[in-house]
Amino acid sequence: MKEHLDLLREMTRIRRFEDRCAELYSAAQIRGFLHLYVGEEAVAVGVVSELDPQDAVVSTYRDHGHALARGVPMDAVMAEMFGKVTGCSRGRGGSMHLFDSGHRFFGGNAIVGGGLPVAVGLALAHAMRGEPRVVACFFGEGAAAEGEFHEALNLAALWRLPVLFCCENNLYAMGTSFAKEHAAPDLALRASSYGLAAWAVDGMDVLAVREAARRATESIRAGGGPCLLELRTFRFRAHSMYDPERYRDKSEVVQWRDRDPIDRLIAAMRPDFTDDDLTALETEVAAEIDHAVAAAEAAEIEPVDGLTRFVTSEVTR
Amino acid sequence: MKTTYREALREAIRDAMRRDERVFLMGEDVGSYGGCYAVSLGLLEEFGPERIRDTPLSESAFVGAGIGAALNGMRPIVEIMTVNFSLLALDQILNNAATLLHMSGGQFPVPLVIRMTTGAGRQLAAQHSHSLEGWYAHIPGLRVLAPATLEDARGMLWPALCDPDPVLIFEHNGLYNLSGDLADDAGPVDITRAAIRRQGKDVTLITYGGSLAKTLAAADDLAADGIDAEVIDLRTLRPLDSDTFLESVRHTHRAVVVDEGWRTGSLSAEIAARIAEEAFYELDAPVRRVCTAEVPIPYAKHLEEAALPQPASIAAAAREVVRGG
Ligand SMILES: Cc1ncc(C[n+]2csc(CCOP(=O)(O)OP(=O)(O)O)c2C)c(N)n1
Ligand SMILES: [Mg+2]
Numbered sequence: 001m002k003e004h005l006d007l008l009r010e011m012t013r014i015r016r017f018e019d020r021c022a023e024l025y026s027a028a029q030i031r032g033f034l035h036l037y038v039g040e041e042a043v044a045v046g047v048v049s050e051l052d053p054q055d056a057v058v059s060t061y062r063d064h065g066h067a068l069a070r071g072v073p074m075d076a077v078m079a080e081m082f083g084k085v086t087g088c089s090r091g092r093g094g095s096m097h098l099f100d101s102g103h104r105f106f107g108g109n110a111i112v113g114g115g116l117p118v119a120v121g122l123a124l125a126h127a128m129r130g131e132p133r134v135v136a137c138f139f140g141e142g143a144a145a146e147g148e149f150h151e152a153l154n155l156a157a158l159w160r161l162p163v164l165f166c167c168e169n170n171l172y173a174m175g176t177s178f179a180k181e182h183a184a185p186d187l188a189l190r191a192s193s194y195g196l197a198a199w200a201v202d203g204m205d206v207l208a209v210r211e212a213a214r215r216a217t218e219s220i221r222a223g224g225g226p227c228l229l230e231l232r233t234f235r236f237r238a239h240s241m242y243d244p245e246r247y248r249d250k251s252e253v254v255q256w257r258d259r260d261p262i263d264r265l266i267a268a269m270r271p272d273f274t275d276d277d278l279t280a281l282e283t284e285v286a287a288e289i290d291h292a293v294a295a296a297e298a299a300e301i302e303p304v305d306g307l308t309r310f311v312t313s314e315v316t317r
Numbered sequence: 318m319k320t321t322y323r324e325a326l327r328e329a330i331r332d333a334m335r336r337d338e339r340v341f342l343m344g345e346d347v348g349s350y351g352g353c354y355a356v357s358l359g360l361l362e363e364f365g366p367e368r369i370r371d372t373p374l375s376e377s378a379f380v381g382a383g384i385g386a387a388l389n390g391m392r393p394i395v396e397i398m399t400v401n402f403s404l405l406a407l408d409q410i411l412n413n414a415a416t417l418l419h420m421s422g423g424q425f426p427v428p429l430v431i432r433m434t435t436g437a438g439r440q441l442a443a444q445h446s447h448s449l450e451g452w453y454a455h456i457p458g459l460r461v462l463a464p465a466t467l468e469d470a471r472g473m474l475w476p477a478l479c480d481p482d483p484v485l486i487f488e489h490n491g492l493y494n495l496s497g498d499l500a501d502d503a504g505p506v507d508i509t510r511a512a513i514r515r516q517g518k519d520v521t522l523i524t525y526g527g528s529l530a531k532t533l534a535a536a537d538d539l540a541a542d543g544i545d546a547e548v549i550d551l552r553t554l555r556p557l558d559s560d561t562f563l564e565s566v567r568h569t570h571r572a573v574v575v576d577e578g579w580r581t582g583s584l585s586a587e588i589a590a591r592i593a594e595e596a597f598y599e600l601d602a603p604v605r606r607v608c609t610a611e612v613p614i615p616y617a618k619h620l621e622e623a624a625l626p627q628p629a630s631i632a633a634a635a636r637e638v639v640r641g642g
Contacts, residue, residue: 056389087422088422089420089421089422089424090422090423091422092419092420092421092422093420093421093422097420097421099417099420099421099422099424099425100424101421101424101425106385106388106425107417107420107421107425109412109413111408111412111413114381114408114409114412114413116378116381117377117378117379117380117381117382117384117385117409118381118382118384118385118388118409118413119385120378120381120382120385121381121382121383121384121385121386121387121388121389121393122385122386122388122389123385124382124385124386124389124391125385125386125388125389125390125391126389128341128367128386128391129390135385147377148377148378148381148408151373151375151377151378152375152378152381154373154375154378155372155373155375155378155379155382158373309423310418310419310421310422310423311418311419311457311458312418312458312460312481312482313418313423313426313481313482314423315481
């Protein structure tokens with residue numbers, strides 16, 4: 001029950017955080033691209049719950065869920081959205097580029113597929129030092145059509161590197177449906193053809209995701225080489241705040257909303273978990289978000305004379 | 318000690334591998350084959366396959382893996398066979414290596430070294446002969462080096478590895494067999510400054526990499542003609558050491574830029590612009606440029622030669638700025 005509550009809390013934090021982000025976006029307090037993860041929370045939360053602090057995470061532009069689940073402080077994430085110096089990337093990255101070295105969160109990468117080779121290299125360093133670490137690398141099913149996906153899987157499998165490839169199959173790459181993306185639809189099969197263990201998981205069921213991640217990380221830590229999970233999920237909202245969603249029928253979204261991963265976990269926690277418990281959780285999460293927003297609003301911005309900082313390292317050579 | 322540019326590069330790698338166990342070399346055919354230009358020949362036997370790491374033909378993946386390993390405490394040297402193939406890894410080099418430090422607000426430096434061959438002159442035709450180092454010199458966040466001498470071949474790698482940020486080293490394919498004497502105790506060199514390779518007072522010839530020897534030959538030719546040329550080897554293409562060439566131009570009052578890259582939107586254009594911005598009133602003649610003709614490098618020998626800067630074209634340009642027309 002305690003474990004379930006932790007998972008529920010993390011998913012709720014992400015959901016409510018993003019709901020607030022959408023509001024703040026409409027109020028023009030957050031700008032740029034904003035890609036929401038609503039509906040996919042079980043994937044980040046289930047996978048990250050199986051990681052150790054010394055493991056590493058590589059993410060995409062849809063990175064709020066991964067960052068929050070990983071423990072990047074919500075204040076720092078929200079401040080980043082606001083472009084403030086207290087943001088987790090000091091306002092250089094915004095929504096798509098959350099980074100946190102302390103949590104070994106190696107960033108939201110906005111080049112589709114661009115994070116996979118980097119994850120392979122992070123894992124290579126662990127392997128060369130003989131450390132039993134896992135690098136969790138998240139990407140969409142759209143990325144599985146990129147060359148970098150194929151190169152990275154082959155290389156990771158060839159060198160038996162400790163990478164957990166997490167393919168979030170939400171059935172759309174922007175407006176391109178899965179059927180229009182992939183000639184062969186079985187992504188796990190495709191991944192297995194590179195010689196790594198791969199299987200599909202119900203990405204709307206956080207317990208199933210956690211179970212799969214546990215199995216995968218155990219195998220990876222034991223030296224079994226990389227694994228790929230195809231996490232079958234769905235984004236309930238538009239691709240980004242710019243997306244008018246012309247490419248799909250509302251009924252498809254409604255159907256998937258019936259499988260909401262948060263509702264599903266709550267149902268599994270009944271009757272021990274009561275309405276009062278739920279209210280208490282929502283209150284706690286709302287307070288955290290309120291705090292993050294207030295802190296972000298009050299935070300300083302980077303002085304403009306710091307514009308060209310961090311292009312190269314600030315060390316005396 | 319007698320050595321070659323290739324051996325000096327190899328010695329630099331060997332030395333770095335011995336100094337620091339975090340250093341390793343990875344790339345296509347760096348191990349069993351010995352490197353496509355035989356730079357790493359013998360290193361596999363000495364250091365083993367973990368540290369002299371043959372990769373599959375996956376430029377993007379192994380460059381990206383170099384970035385990841387660098388982020389995670391290693392000091393990789395990635396070899397890309399030639400700059401032409403680096404285009405398959407351009408995403409990793411620009412969008413990750415050069416960008417992560419800034420985008421992460423200073424949290425993630427990428428101490429990666431990438432070596433690659435550049436340049437024409439061996440009748441390898443367009444897809445093996447381009448000089449794209451000027452493109453890379455366009456990118457904030459990278460340091461771009463072009464060793465043109467034995468000392469620099471031997472000495473640039475270690476400081477590049479010590480740099481906390483990504484460094485690209487361009488080795489001109491025509492230089493590998495360059496031979497000569499290198500001091501027995503030759504070691505790390507400065508990687509921030511240009512070098513004056515020949516002192517002169519009449520005209521400043523600014524070049525780097527594979528064009529240095531041609532420019533020095535042109536200077537000899539000019540000397541026979543009574544023109545005393547100063548030759549500057551840029552060595553570091555980014556960040557450019559403008560001070561050295563500007564100071565030279567301030568005493569010669571004339572400049573010719575020699576660059577194996579194409580002219581349009583190029584490194585040579587950058588240098589000419591800096592001279593115009595910083596030393597315009599010192600000039601006695603317009604800056605001239607000798608660049609590669611704006612064609613994909615052709616195969617036929619006479620066409621390839623005609624496309625590239627040559628001692629004669631360099632000398633002709635210098636005469637023009639010294640004597641006018
Ligand atoms: C290399 C590259 N091509 C195109 C884009 C534009 N783009 C951004 S997200 C996206 C769709 C990616 O879909 P998917 O990988 O399934 O991830 P999802 O957005 O569904 O999470 C596209 C085409 C990009 N950012 N990078
Ligand atoms: Mg998708």
